[in-house]
Amino acid sequence: MQKETIVGQATASGISALNIIRVSGNDAIEIVNRLFQGKNLSIVPPRSITYGHFGEPDRIIDEVMVSVFPEPQSYTRENMVEINCHGGFLVSSEIIRLLIKHGARMANPGEFTLRAYLNGRIDLSEAESIMDVIGAKTIDQLQLAQKGLRGDIKKKVKDIQTQLLEIIASIEVNIDYPEYEDILVISNTILKPQIETLKTKIAHLLNESQTGKIIREGIRAVIVGKPNVGKSSLLNSLLGEEKAIVTEISGTTRDLIEAEWNLNGILVHLIDTAGIRDTTDIVEKIGIDRAKKAIADADLVLLVFDQSEALTDLDEKLLALTLTKKRILVGNKIDLGNKVDLEMEKIINVSAKNRKGIDQLAAEVHRLFLGDARIEPRSALFANSRHIGILESVKSSLDDALTAIRNQLPVDMVEIDLKKAWSEIGEITGETAPNALLDQLFSSFCLGK
Structure with a gap:
């Protein structure tokens, strides 16, 4: 109190x-x-x-x-x-x-x-969910936050803690009361399948968490292309509003334009960039540098081509620049021609001006990040980056325990890694969270909350 x-x-x-x-x-x-x-x-x-x-x-x-x-x-x-x-x-x-x-x-x-x-x-997980409810911008984000608020994450953490404690307790009984003949003698042979089962469960939660993280945090998608391919028109078409200025003059967009797009439950942070080309204009050059940084930071690149003209050297450079990024190739101005065709990679053809092909592009973005994944009514997903990091640490501690078993170390040495895993998983709910973490988390709340 x-x-x-x-x-x-x-x-x-x-x-x-x-x-x-x-x-x-x-x-x-x-x-x-x-x-x-x-x-x-x-x-x-x-x-x-x-x-x-x-x-x-x-x-x-x-x-x-x-x-x-x-x-x-x-x-x-x-x-x-x-x-x-x-x-x-x-x-x-x-x-x-x-x-x-x-x-x-x-x-x-x-x-x-x-x-x-x-x-x-x-x-602690329920406290974080309160802020997620307040900050939700899509129905899927809200549903995910409500599951955390009603204690679903806590229940999953408690289940893992209980399994860890049962294993640790069995080791402790063997160490402290070796004279009891009616207890099961715990050996590495017995511990190994128990730890492997728990590790498999953690790995499954981590796999599911990728969907949860995308729903909770959204994705950063940058629209890239040479000048005058219709990047700003594409941004406006995706949003259904005139967010960016559109003209026939190359280089109209000189700085980053950002907007949020609710794509069937995924919050897409769209970034329209300056057309990338060689230029001596100082202001335009700054915009191009920012565009390149946006590409490096993006989760997705929408690389736009002009279908009214053949592929240029500048288009080829942009293909090379974005080669290692998750990307979708967009052929804009399909109403004026169909001159760009890459045999090795699929192109989604659209007419941003007439809003043709936009639904197909939206479906491709959704497929790339969520596939057929949906939030089940009774399913809780780990989505918070802090929680995911902790799960990865727990999995690593279980790996260390299995390594100790393979090296035939005594069970009390294996127990050290299991206790570490138990302490780590408790940080999700705050059961074992340090004070510095609490100060950091609650400082992001508003005064009246």
């Missing part, structure tokens, strides 16, 4: 109909009660809404609706109060100022959720 009472605005700052201010801590109800003019909040029914006015005796700030959540039946498992007031900048700031004057302090970013975690209401 935290000693200090904290306050924070849970709604976004700005002009709005309503704002919600949260107060949490031992003295939350008492502090709000001093400033609330209405029923005594210490005796109102829990989780009810009470109407009144907020302010000091000689100055009313606003009429408010107040909800009281006595411990432990609250978001933080502490005494908690939510004040619904009118929107705007001044009302909420004045209410917070008075609450601080009467004993509360301003909450740090994410401190309400941190307290929920520290007080055992949620684990």
Whole structure:
């Protein structure tokens, strides 16, 4: 239980109909009660809404609706109060100022959720899922986040921990109580298949996580080509809006233009780039350099050709530049000709101007990254990069344990790697997470969360 009472605005700052201010801590109800003019909040029914006015005796700030959540039946498992007031900048700031004057302090970013975690209401994976719910931009992202929030990731972690502990416990019993004749003598021969089974399960979770990561984080797709092949037109066509300026003048796009495209559940971060060519124009040259860096950082390159003319030396250079990248070749202006044909690689032909072939291009992007994968209603996927990194570390520790077995080391040496794996998997839920990690994770939350 935290000693200090904290306050924070849970709604976004700005002009709005309503704002919600949260107060949490031992003295939350008492502090709000001093400033609330209405029923005594210490005796109102829990989780009810009470109407009144907020302010000091000689100055009313606003009429408010107040909800009281006595411990432990609250978001933080502490005494908690939510004040619904009118929107705007001044009302909420004045209410917070008075609450601080009467004993509360301003909450740090994410401190309400941190307290929920520290007080055992949620684990670390559920806390991260809260931010994923808030930040979701596609339905698939939201579904993925909700599965983490309801504890599906925690259940999978607990299952792995239980299996590891059973193996570790069997080793410990053999080491500590060798005189017992009725217990199974644990040898490397017995341990090896158990560890291999667990390693296979981790490998399966890691394989699934690639789909989860794509859904959670999206992909970066850069549109590349020589000047005037219709890159900006393609961007506009994919988005269904006029995001980029389109003219017949080569070199119109000189800097990166970024936009987000929801492709059937995949959030695609589209980047339109300057046409790549040799130039003496300083500004255009900077844009081209940025385009090349965007190619290096991209998950996918959409390399655009002009189907109204034959392949040029510059097209060939771009093919070589993007050879090692995951890419889709796009033949634009198919309504004006069909002069580009590469025998060794498929080309998706489109007319960005007339929106022909765009559905086929979208389907190809989806196929490249997700194939036929879908989020099953009851399936939880590891999607967070931190979680995936931990799973990879656990798999590595299990590999070390199997190496120790192959080298015929005693079981107590094998146990060292198994204990390491158990400690690592606990970092996902926060069971074994260091304080520095907690500070980093919760600092990304908003003040009122």
